[in-house]
Amino acid sequence: MPPVPEENDDSHTEPTPVRAVHFAEQALLGALFLEPTRIAEVDLDAVHFDNRTHALLFAAMRTVELPDPEKHRESADWVAAVYAKARPQAPGLPHTYPHTLVQACPHPGHVAAYAGMIRADHARRTLRVHAERLARTAADPTLPHRVDATVAQADRLGSLLDQFSGQFAPHPGSLPRTPVAPEPAAEAGEEAVDDEQLLLATATGSPQTVQTMRWLMPSDFTVPLFGAMWGCITGLVHRGGSVDPITVLGEAQQAGLLTGAVTAQDLLGLLSDPHGVPDHWGEKIVRRALLHRARTVADRIVVFVDEPANTPYQLITGCRRALAEFASLHTRWNRATQPAPTTPAARGQGNPSAIRAGPATAATAKQLRTGIAR
Template sequence: MPPPFEETDDSLTAPASPPPVHFAEQALLGALVLVPALAAEVDLEVEHFDNRIHGLLFDAMRTVPPPAPDQHRENADWLAAVHAEARPQAPGLPHTYLHTLVQACPAPEHAAAYAWMIRADHARRTVRVHAERLAQTASDTTLPHPVDATMTEADRLGEVLDALAGRFAPHPGSLPRTPVPPDAVAQGGEEAVDDEQLLLATATESPRAVQTMRWLTHSDFTVPLYGSLWRCITGLVHRGGTVDRVTVLWEAQQAGLLTGTTTARGLLDLLSDPFGEPDHWGTRIVTRALLHRARTVADRILAFADDPATTPYQLLTGSRRALADFSSVHARWHRATSPAPAPPAAPGRGTPPAIRAGPVPATVRKPRTSLAR
């Protein structure tokens, strides 16, 4: 049960900086005070109200049977009954506030427009709450299964967007005009750098494994240089070229990657120290990229929700597009972590189980020197 409205809380009568929805809620409730029968026609729920006390009053107005119009004009019995119905949850609610609501209503016949504004603001707040949960879950390093938890929150956000989509009509200019915040640079730490170095070295040594790793892209890397080197390796592999550390070095030179800090000797040293299997390190990299993309998408949706100039339809359209961007990374992660198809069984023999590279214990990982920190 929410805490009761305190006598000293003046948020109803004198809010410090009221948002527009505050006045929309007052106007709607004022219309219902003037014409109680409108309460049955308003398509709203208590949770749609930003102000808790307004929601309680709306619920009370729907609970107390509306009076006859003539009777309502002659006495305030219905107002007293509404106040009595709401007061247990809001003991500090002044009786005079119902009269304040009447003064806040420009036109009772505009009640449907006020209700639409309340629904629109509730949609914005709802999307924002779910985007915050997505960002928090993707950033929580204590979760035992962070990808599963992040996908759960992403699915919930998608369900909310789908449910709200039919409530707001499309209009020209359906995409948000809000400037999209730049993608935050992925910060994976020493472990991420090691994973990326090991992938490059093992991929150079085992280029055939790279042919099945189309689920990994250069944008998944936390070090841009290593992402560019991955493009060099995959370019050689997919062209059917010869792949070893010298040919990768030459490809890196052609790509303009050799600079004062990235030397030929340093690159050869990096590619000469393989350990484990490429798909294992690649899976770790794309997993890290998936969580980072979830945070980036959540930040983008929060920017849309925080822009008061964004219409509800623009918010929903922009959010669904952002979530589709995350879904594409999840699809690649799913391909990376799905069991590999088993090779055909020999006649008369059972089908051998698929074998994938397992995790390498942290105690056997070798310390590495980075080309770019």
């Protein structure tokens, strides 16, 4: 017997709340009990059914030999045989349920339409499962290669969308009807704050390295102020300007970053304590941004899927757009992690303050977490 869903409802009773697919499944099975030969018009497998009992009955229909149409009109033997085939795996299935299914079918000739509803709901459920896996993978700190695992799960989700795209016809109004909420900001944890502060300090001390770090964007930072400061530094570097804490401070002033909560002394202190090399800290920032983007993309897909007004084609379009945002960041991650030749000056060699690639001093980190970064 073909596989049937294992995690769905194993009861013949109506779920709460009752979804449209439940009635579509009942109508399709009722149509096949009435006219078994119509099973040739149904391009489904048992796994497409949401209700496990319905899946078992459909699988039984696939395995029990079809009856002669004339004899079937006068005998319920085939119905009894299907019931007998399915019941061992559904012990609570009452013998009257096939009759209930027959009564639930408005028109046996509409089996293709019922099958389309079932296939669409299966696509919706499957996309949700894969989106949840993507979110769990990206959020799991115990995975030894979390980025690789996250990218692999995103690729599987993309392949699934390619598979579904050939099953549902396009139509006007392809975008999901669900409004897209802004991406939530990543949590500015202790480690993130330290990494971002050290990136700014080391980039100010080794501006030549910044030329090779176009893969790092201000939006990758968890602290908006630090992202804006990175924009100030890269702006100076790409214009060929002089880069040191004072000139960066001038850029920050022009960008309106000096406020009552953030003073010139604060920013000078932020830029004057380099440790390590810029690309080391930059890679950590992009990695964190990539995992955060994977979680937000997964959440967005779940929102699309949970909106019943979205058609399968709209779901596919919306999910592809969301995954494209992840793919663009993944491209930048690949650029960040590709080995590139560097000079001693670019790597901070010979600079005593660049020897230790560790966290900021305790005093600086505490100030950032309790002051500027918040």
